Amino acid sequence: MNNLVIIGASGHGKVIADIAEKVGYTDIVFLDDNPAVESCGSYKVVGGCKEALSYKSADFIVAIGNAKIRRKIQSQLVEAGLHIVSLVHPAAVIATNVKIGIGTVVMAGAVINPYTEIGQGCIINTCSSVDHDCQIGDYVHISVGAHVAGTVTIKENTWVGAGATISNNIEIVKDCMIGAGAVVVKNIEESSTQIGIPARKLGNGQLVGGSHL
Numbered sequence: 001m002n003n004l005v006i007i008g009a010s011g012h013g014k015v016i017a018d019i020a021e022k023v024g025y026t027d028i029v030f031l032d033d034n035p036a037v038e039s040c041g042s043y044k045v046v047g048g049c050k051e052a053l054s055y056k057s058a059d060f061i062v063a064i065g066n067a068k069i070r071r072k073i074q075s076q077l078v079e080a081g082l083h084i085v086s087l088v089h090p091a092a093v094i095a096t097n098v099k100i101g102i103g104t105v106v107m108a109g110a111v112i113n114p115y116t117e118i119g120q121g122c123i124i125n126t127c128s129s130v131d132h133d134c135q136i137g138d139y140v141h142i143s144v145g146a147h148v149a150g151t152v153t154i155k156e157n158t159w160v161g162a163g164a165t166i167s168n169n170i171e172i173v174k175d176c177m178i179g180a181g182a183v184v185v186k187n188i189e190e191s192s193t194q195i196g197i198p199a200r201k202l203g204n205g206q207l208v209g210g211s212h213l
Ligand SMILES: CC(C)(COP(=O)(O)OP(=O)(O)OC[C@H]1O[C@@H](n2cnc3c(N)ncnc32)[C@H](O)[C@@H]1OP(=O)(O)O)[C@@H](O)C(=O)NCCC(=O)NCCS
Pocket: 125, 143, 144, 160, 161, 162, 163, 177, 178, 179, 180, 181, 182, 193, 194, 195, 196, 202, 208, 209, 212
């Protein structure tokens, strides 16, 4: 398990490379479709996504902030029979009876408590927490310093912004954007952008942002 290919040479990619080093990968390269990007931190960008098949024996992870693009690329890698891993920083705390799907990254200082299930391709970012009995859908991003209390369900693609809080027993539908610092105290039943304390729908509620990393 020494060779890891990271797709997406971004700041997020740098954090993932750091975790990869700490968990024992010694041969780390990046792929990125932007030909102008030649390196990511101290690692080389060795080609575009098309080159993935040249690394059949390597492990793969997608380091792209936009949930829909992350899903698309991860699905293509799975279809191609490539091996996607999940990565957990050694300084994250993962309780027993936690399930973590492939392609998910858990950053330093994050805490995931018992009987929580984290889907595929998720980002559980630096110093965030997901408490007991939560169901976190595929490609959800829990941003830096965000906190999800117990028995919360968050459906696929939803992005919980930095420092946001989701109160216990809440359900949030797919494709939502929870603004930085928001406090969600009621179920969110419409795919929408929510801000403030308590969280309320912003403007026309369209999902915004996405390529944020
Ligand atoms: C919610 C968010 C997506 C809105 O982005 P946007 O659609 O571009 O909205 P705008 O910046 O045009 O702001 C629209 C209005 O909402 C307010 N607003 C924006 N984000 C807000 C937030 N998080 N909390 C409270 N108010 C917010 C703005 O001040 C503005 O108010 P105004 O019309 O009175 O001037 C964005 O501000 C946000 O919070 N992104 C999360 C970023 C993040 O957490 N990154 C973490 C990476 S790990």
